[in-house]
Amino acid sequence: MQTIKRILETEAIFSDDNQHRYLLKKTWAKDKQAITIITMYPHYDGVLNIDLTTQLIMNKVSEMDGFGSIHFVNLYSNITTPINLKHLENAYDKHTDIQIMKAVKESDEVILAWGAYAKKPVVQSRVNEVIEMLKPHKKKVKQLINPETNEIMHPLNPKARQKWKLI
Numbered sequence: 001m002q003t004i005k006r007i008l009e010t011e012a013i014f015s016d017d018n019q020h021r022y023l024l025k026k027t028w029a030k031d032k033q034a035i036t037i038i039t040m041y042p043h044y045d046g047v048l049n050i051d052l053t054t055q056l057i058m059n060k061v062s063e064m065d066g067f068g069s070i071h072f073v074n075l076y077s078n079i080t081t082p083i084n085l086k087h088l089e090n091a092y093d094k095h096t097d098i099q100i101m102k103a104v105k106e107s108d109e110v111i112l113a114w115g116a117y118a119k120k121p122v123v124q125s126r127v128n129e130v131i132e133m134l135k136p137h138k139k140k141v142k143q144l145i146n147p148e149t150n151e152i153m154h155p156l157n158p159k160a161r162q163k164w165k166l167i
Contacts, residue, residue: 012047013099019090020077021045022099025069026058032068033108035061038100038130039154040114040123041076041091056155057113060164071103075114075126092126097133104137111166113144115154142166 006028013023024046043051050058054072061067077096104110118127134141145165146153153160 010047012045014045015077015093015095019080020093020096021079022073022077022095023103024054024072025103026054026072027069028062029068033066034069034071034106035064035067036071036073036103036107036110037061037155038073038075038110038112038114040117041074042072042079044079046072053155056161060155060160067109071107073100073103075118075123075130097129100130101133104134104140108140110134110137110141111144112141112152113155113160114152115157116146116149116151117154118152 009025009027011023011025011027012021014021021042024042037057039053043053046054057070057072061070074096076091077093077099078091114127117123143152143166144155144160145151145167146157146159147165148159155161
C-alpha cells in the first residue's frame with residue numbers, strides 16, 4: 001500500500017472590485033512546462049469553486065505529461081455580468097490584455113479554445129484584438145480544433161471531451 005500526496009497550488013488575480021478575474025493559475029509541478037488556455041470568460045472565482053471547463057482542461061493537460069502548470073485567461077474577464085450582457089460595457093479592461101500577455105510570455109504553449117461562440121459579430125472584434133496581440137508569439141500558439149468542422153472549439157464541446165486535436 002502507498003499513500004500519494006500532491007499539492008495543487010492555485011493563484012488568481014482579480015480587480016480591486018472583484019468584478020474581473022484576469023488570471024487563474026494552477027501549478028502542480030514547477031519543474032515542468034507551463035501552458036496558457038484562452039477561453040471566453042470565467043464563470044467563478046476558480047480558487048475553490050471550479051467550473052466544468054476548468055476541470056476538463058485540468059484533466060486533459062495533466063494527461064499531456066510535459067506540463068506542470070496552466071494559466072487560464074479569457075477574452076472577457078468580467079465574472080459578475082449576467083450571461084446575456086457579457087459582451088457589453090465593462091466586459092474587459094486594460095488589465096485583461098496585460099494579464100493575457102503576461103501569461104503567454106510565461107508559457108511554453110498557448111491554446112486558443114474559445115469555441116464557435118467567438119464567430120458572433122459582437123465577439124469577433126475582440127477575437128481579432130487578441131489574435132493581433134498574440135502575433136509575436138505565434139510559434140507557440142495552437143488551436144483546440146473540432147475534428148468535424150476544423151474550427152476552434154471550446155473544452156465543453158463533446159468532441160473535446162474525447163481527444164484534443166491541436167494545430
